[in-house]
Amino acid sequence: MHVRIIQAHPDPGSFNGALSRAATQALSRDGHTVSLQDLYASGFDPVEKGAHYTNRQDKVAFVPLAEQRHAWQSGSVPADVLTEIAELERADLLVLQFPLWWHGPPAMLKGWFDRVFLSGGLYTSRVRYDAGYFRGRRALLSVTTGAPESAFGPGARGGDFATMLWPLHYSLHYLGFTVLPPFAACGVQGHGYSYEAEDTQKTRLRSVLAAWGAHVASAETLPALPFPGWQDWDAAGQPLRTEHAARG
Amino acid sequence: MHVRIIQAHPDPGSFNGALSRAATQALSRDGHTVSLQDLYASGFDPVEKGAHYTNRQDKVAFVPLAEQRHAWQSGSVPADVLTEIAELERADLLVLQFPLWWHGPPAMLKGWFDRVFLSGGLYTSRVRYDAGYFRGRRALLSVTTGAPESAFGPGARGGDFATMLWPLHYSLHYLGFTVLPPFAACGVQGHGYSYEAEDTQKTRLRSVLAAWGAHVASAETLPALPFPGWQDWDAAGQPLRTEHAARG
Numbered sequence: 001m002h003v004r005i006i007q008a009h010p011d012p013g014s015f016n017g018a019l020s021r022a023a024t025q026a027l028s029r030d031g032h033t034v035s036l037q038d039l040y041a042s043g044f045d046p047v048e049k050g051a052h053y054t055n056r057q058d059k060v061a062f063v064p065l066a067e068q069r070h071a072w073q074s075g076s077v078p079a080d081v082l083t084e085i086a087e088l089e090r091a092d093l094l095v096l097q098f099p100l101w102w103h104g105p106p107a108m109l110k111g112w113f114d115r116v117f118l119s120g121g122l123y124t125s126r127v128r129y130d131a132g133y134f135r136g137r138r139a140l141l142s143v144t145t146g147a148p149e150s151a152f153g154p155g156a157r158g159g160d161f162a163t164m165l166w167p168l169h170y171s172l173h174y175l176g177f178t179v180l181p182p183f184a185a186c187g188v189q190g191h192g193y194s195y196e197a198e199d200t201q202k203t204r205l206r207s208v209l210a211a212w213g214a215h216v217a218s219a220e221t222l223p224a225l226p227f228p229g230w231q232d233w234d235a236a237g238q239p240l241r242t243e244h245a246a247r248g
Numbered sequence: 249m250h251v252r253i254i255q256a257h258p259d260p261g262s263f264n265g266a267l268s269r270a271a272t273q274a275l276s277r278d279g280h281t282v283s284l285q286d287l288y289a290s291g292f293d294p295v296e297k298g299a300h301y302t303n304r305q306d307k308v309a310f311v312p313l314a315e316q317r318h319a320w321q322s323g324s325v326p327a328d329v330l331t332e333i334a335e336l337e338r339a340d341l342l343v344l345q346f347p348l349w350w351h352g353p354p355a356m357l358k359g360w361f362d363r364v365f366l367s368g369g370l371y372t373s374r375v376r377y378d379a380g381y382f383r384g385r386r387a388l389l390s391v392t393t394g395a396p397e398s399a400f401g402p403g404a405r406g407g408d409f410a411t412m413l414w415p416l417h418y419s420l421h422y423l424g425f426t427v428l429p430p431f432a433a434c435g436v437q438g439h440g441y442s443y444e445a446e447d448t449q450k451t452r453l454r455s456v457l458a459a460w461g462a463h464v465a466s467a468e469t470l471p472a473l474p475f476p477g478w479q480d481w482d483a484a485g486q487p488l489r490t491e492h493a494a495r496g
Contacts, residue, residue, distance in 0.1 A: 111355025
């Protein structure tokens, strides 16, 4: 496999950085290749706006999806976005590495979705979901949380990962990716603020790094998360009343 | 009521802008006051990073939550964040106006959460959920979608609003807000790309603006969305097996 890791943490020395390094090490050991994009270090601009488009179809009103389509058709996609797309096209597996902030990805990663996955280019009304652009490729979320694992689950205080990660998972499914079960490193506390003595945390986190390395290295055989596809919907997009669709 | 509207769309002339103006008009007519923050127009930086903190506790490692707590305690909160907090403290109702991009808020709005709601200041391990900082205040999401309303719902192609909006709703609940039922303006298509003839869309969207005005003007009497609170969890944060907790 060739693996693309998108990392979204403001500090490369954070545990998120350590997780990316552990993934690279485990994958390399198995003969896979890895390309890492640290969105913060590269100064990626996550804000979708008119200024990114040098060849505007409409120079007054800015309609994001219309300008994305126009940029794709006219060969004027922003250079940083072109690079991201080229790297995605090389990858068999996409890994998104980020801390869970406010029950979702940091703005840096959310904006990577907003800017990179161009309307008219990487999806159309027909090229999406199980007929999506990236079909045949896999995607995997790796998140860190400050709260301990015991705080999460359906109805639990910290929320349920399936619900919290649904927007990102479904967006990856929309783009055609096969979405793999996520990996969560919980109870990751910054310097000088910990639920446990620092040495205990260090020992525990070392085993988390090993577990993540094993998880990502098994990406070729992990079962996909189930999402509804075209066969499950009627023409309007409502679920057909079949056993399969009921899972959605 | 005093109402704070946070708008996150790159074009103030968009339908999102029209929705903010419709809300302002409907609320003013009823004697309420409104303060609008157009995050794009004001150049808000949604990226949480070390450079925002002028009085770092740790000048090498950047631990976001630790620096947020330190900035709050040492009176060195970034100026733009201080302004946002002061405006929130004046408001009885918070409205978030945004287009749904990739099943969530634009990076601009996600980063407003990442930067404004400071750890140690606007929440602590005890001051959150129904004991949260903003308890007694209301919050309301107003979203636009390109897809028509018929594409949404449980198991439907476009996804279910309750799931898509859960991360934002639960974050607002975490902060103590009473979360009101969201408003969705669907089938909002940009210039030159529409499922329907332009005149038909215009007539339909005029009625959507009126419906939104009525919705936001009724915010004082709208029923709250149910979320679990402290009485529903055990000490670890897992749900107690009661009828009430089962709703979460």
